[in-house]
Amino acid sequence: MTRKPSLTLLLGVTILTMIGCSNNNQNTSETENMETTVRSVQKQEVNTRTFVDSAGREVIVPTKIKKIAPSGPLAQLVLYTSSPDLLVGLATPFSTEAKEFIDKKYQNLPNFGQFYGKNASLNMEALSAAEPDVIIDIGEAKKTVKEDMDKLQDQINIPTIFIEANLKNMPETYKKIGDLLGETKETEKLSKYCQKVLKQADSVRSSLKESDQKRIYYASGNAGLNTNAEGSFHAQVIDEIGAKNAATGVDIVSKGGGTLISMEQLVQWQPDYILAETKDVYELIKTDESWQELTAVKEGKVYQVPTAPYNVLGSPPSVNRIMGIQWLGQLVYPEQYKLDIEETLKEFYSLFYHVEPTSEQVKTILTNAQ
Structure with a gap:
């Protein structure tokens, strides 16, 4: 004779089953969350890279840089020559004399002001609205350049890069910009031109x-x-x-x-x-x-x-x-x-x-x- 299971037994089995399912669901949820986090980190790693600037700083930047902002007039000029279409703003408006030789679409870019120096006048609101991928500072390497760049980056919460530029190393400056932007065709032409001019000057100077x-x-x-x-x-x-x-x-x-x-x-x-x-x-x-x-x-x-x-x-x-x-x-x-x-x-x-x-x-x- 077959006995029917008691109600108590059936209830116990049901509760155990529910607990098991709940644990499985929790484990599954935790696993999915962990996998999502891993995928997010992996995606971030794929979309970013480490760039070593002229101050020796390791800065995390996007793999593909699409928008840049200059820190001041010197940087603005160099970046205008190498990659004008990536500029999302200006450190200083173009002068009346310069406007005759500058396309109007660049003249109409928003003015952020410059980040430091006697004419420092940074407009954080305009800068944030433009959402540059990186801020690029170009110029003479001061003794405090590393600390200055770190402080600036912390202040604006945007990757900030320093690239050294003086008259002698302009070829290297353009190569460094090309490495940063991942586009070397234009910067290589500019680098070679600078190198040609400096080489002639070296030759003439040494012959005098x-x-x-x-x-x-x-x-x-x-x-x-x-x-x-x-x-x-x-x-x-x-x-x-x-x-x-x-x-x-x-x-x-x-x-x-x-x-x-x-x-x-x-x-x-x-x-x-x-x-x-x-x-x-x-x-x-x-x-x-x-x-x-x-x-x-x-x-x-x-x-x-x-x-x-x-x-x-x-x-x-x-x-x-x-x-x-x-x-x-x-x-x-x-x-x-x-x-x-x-x-x-x-x-x-x-x-x-x-x-x-x-x-x-x-x-x-x-x-x-x-």
């Missing part, structure tokens, strides 16, 4: 005897008595072409208008060439009586520095100085450089500024400069 080295004074400020003295980061073009900076034995002031000197000092120096920062300074030097004691003025060796879209001697002290080497080298040592400066300027503007200047524009840029 000391007696061949011309002394150059750079006249800036309203009265032309501010200058970038010998040894200044902003005066490297003069050294690079093999000339001598006439402003010697004075304190180096890299900020503002440079070092203020007296007319008496300038008369003692008696430079072979005088370079005027602006048209107003050029006209002052040519007409003011106090400047007529200078041999360079008497011999007509006063020239106006080309400044559109950027001053070729270093305002800002960025890749614009590569054009400055060629302009000043051809001006002072024409037999050694042997350049058609108008054609050279057209080539440089096309490659770096993405614009084809007309012959009339070229003549305007080189007004009083040849």
